[in-house]
Amino acid sequence: MWNFLESLQKNLVWSIPAVMIAGLIFGSVTDPMFLKAGIIPLTFLMVYPMMINLQVAKVFMGGNLRLQLVTQLINFAIIPFLAFGLGKLFFADQPLVALGLLLTSLLPTSGMTISWTGFAKGNLNAAVQMTVIGLILGSLATPFYAKWLMGTVVEIPLVDVFKQIVTIVFLPMLLGVVTRMAIIRVWGQDRYQKNLKQKFPVFSSLGVLGIVFVALALKATAIVNNPGALLGYFVPLAIIYGVNFALSTIVGKLFFERGDAIALVYGTVMRNLSIALAIAITVFGPKDGSEIALIIAMGYIIQVQAAAWYVKFTNQFFGAPATEGV
Numbered sequence: 054m055w056n057f058l059e060s061l062q063k064n065l066v067w068s069i070p071a072v073m074i075a076g077l078i079f080g081s082v083t084d085p086m087f088l089k090a091g092i093i094p095l096t097f098l099m100v101y102p103m104m105i106n107l108q109v110a111k112v113f114m115g116g117n118l119r120l121q122l123v124t125q126l127i128n129f130a131i132i133p134f135l136a137f138g139l140g141k142l143f144f145a146d147q148p149l150v151a152l153g154l155l156l157t158s159l160l161p162t163s164g165m166t167i168s169w170t171g172f173a174k175g176n177l178n179a180a181v182q183m184t185v186i187g188l189i190l191g192s193l194a195t196p197f198y199a200k201w202l203m204g205t206v207v208e209i210p211l212v213d214v215f216k217q218i219v220t221i222v223f224l225p226m227l228l229g230v231v232t233r234m235a236i237i238r239v240w241g242q243d244r245y246q247k248n249l250k251q252k253f254p255v256f257s258s259l260g261v262l263g264i265v266f267v268a269l270a271l272k273a274t275a276i277v278n279n280p281g282a283l284l285g286y287f288v289p290l291a292i293i294y295g296v297n298f299a300l301s302t303i304v305g306k307l308f309f310e311r312g313d314a315i316a317l318v319y320g321t322v323m324r325n326l327s328i329a330l331a332i333a334i335t336v337f338g339p340k341d342g343s344e345i346a347l348i349i350a351m352g353y354i355i356q357v358q359a360a361a362w363y364v365k366f367t368n369q370f371f372g373a374p375a376t377e378g379v
Contacts, residue, residue, distance in 0.1 A: 080273025104229025162187035172262025175315025183320030
């Protein structure tokens, strides 16, 4: 069973579409309303495990300040406005979908930022700092961006958004820090690093798959009646990721050394879609939240696939690591 769960986590590009199809079928042949009761526990399962491995203390260890500033400039001064513009262009008559597209752009970095930076032999310490800073800034900024950009077409309950962000981001972050300290105290740093650390993302991915299943089941009837709408979500998402990869690659190549440039790419392109899903479902309720969550779920398919392919071409963009060049 554990091997099966690990395979789901490692192959999200396939497991998410499979779960989406399963959710559609389930919602089409049954009344899926009882699944609403699973939203809160699935949200906690999705967010809490990822926070256990989040190394918040590394933010205060110093580093390349210019790299961090450029990263967050791309994350909050460029990409959200690109997403907002594409939302107005593609979903002018679907404000909830446009809001979902905006949410995908407002919560940068995830645990995969660190993983993919490592795979590409980039600067891991910089990636860790980007992950923590991006998550905190994104969580604080999201309510204001959503209200500012979408508040005229979608009712944005600002106070409720803040309450839910405290509940689904900062409380799990605090619990995650406490949990990691307790694990290290009981089992030791070595066992945590070698055996336990790799297991938490599996549980988080299980929560993601559960939320995606619920979201698709709750919207199954509408999707079955208009299947082309779901496919239409791919185009603006592909544009956002394509522009983001191209921009970050150019900036990284022009202004930073190889390791920092790779961290910059993955620190701006990888979005925390799990937190975006959690906000969509918990703040806007099962009905509207499921519609918002659909385009966020589609983002997983593009994000995982694009990140994997980018690793293959990293050396062509930035040259081989120093150890490979001797």
